[in-house]
Amino acid sequence: MTTTVLAADMGNFWNFTQTGDLLSRAFVQQSLVAVALLGLIGGVLGPMIVARQMSFAVHGAAELSFTGAATALLAGIGVNIGGVIGAVVAAAVFGLLGRRARERDSVIGVVMAFGLGLGVLFLSLYGRVGTGFALLTGQVVSVGRDGLIAVGITAVVVLTVFAIIYRPLLFASLDPRVAETAGVPTRLLSVVFAVLVGLAAAQGVQIIGALLVMSLLITPAAAASRLSANPTVVLMLSVVFAETAAIGGLVLSLAPELPVSVMVTSISFAIYVACRAFGMRRRD
Secondary structure (H helix, E strand, O other): OHHHHHHHHHHHHOOHHHHHHHHOOHHHHHHHHHHHHHHHHHHHHHHHHHHOOOHHHHHHHHHHHHHHHHHHHHHOOOHHHHHHHHHHHHHHHHHHHOOOHHHHHHHHHHHHHHHHHHHHHHHHHHOOHHHHHHHHHOOHHHOHHHHHHHHHHHHHHHHHHHHHHHHHHHHHHHOHHHHHHOOOOHHHHHHHHHHHHHHHHHHHHHHHOOOOOHHHHOHHHHHHHOOOOOHHHHHHHHHHHHHHHHHHHHHHHHOOOOOHHHHHHHHHHHHHHHHHHHHHHHHO
16 A cells, blocks of 8 residues: 555656656757756766866856856846856966866865855845855756857857867876976966866856756766776766766656756766766776
């Protein structure tokens, strides 16, 4: 009896008929394309972020994208534009001032603390708490046509530039001293890659929120690195894991009307735990 009731409750919680109906609607389809593009960006950039130990930089860029968006709200301009500007400026500063790993965390912490203080101030002056909460937790179902175009343009720019700099950036990430000796412009590459991360973080903030953007930019790559040391394999697995978390999270959140970020982070974390367990067993 208890099992039957539980199954009925779960069926009501994840109503597949309702989910199918929602998936046929234009705004949900736009959201699906947006999260798929974000998953692709996160999956591609993630392995290099992990290799360069830039997880905290991603968090900092996401938080300062929130600051830029709050500034845009107060100024009466596009939130997406403000978020992109905030994240890119922050990422460029991180790349310029925090090139060495030992000083990167302190630089990010100082800049992020100041930026968050400004963001809270601007939101309080704007006066709408609900809008600020949406910036922290995401608003994927309201992406809309303009938001989808913004994500699409960002994806094209980020993936094109990343493809151009990938080989020298990988060299500089694996052995920076030898790369500098060989004439690789490591400082320029560091700044360019930081800007790409900022662009990705800015779009992630619009979709899954500033607090949870690392679930697509860090966790899938961290999971993939547990399964292989081959950069190409890690890259492909990272994309698969990120897309699974992004698309799966959105689909599973539709019927119960939960924040999509909850499902995205849950799937992403489950993948990481499974990969970590499998990796440990393989080593044993």
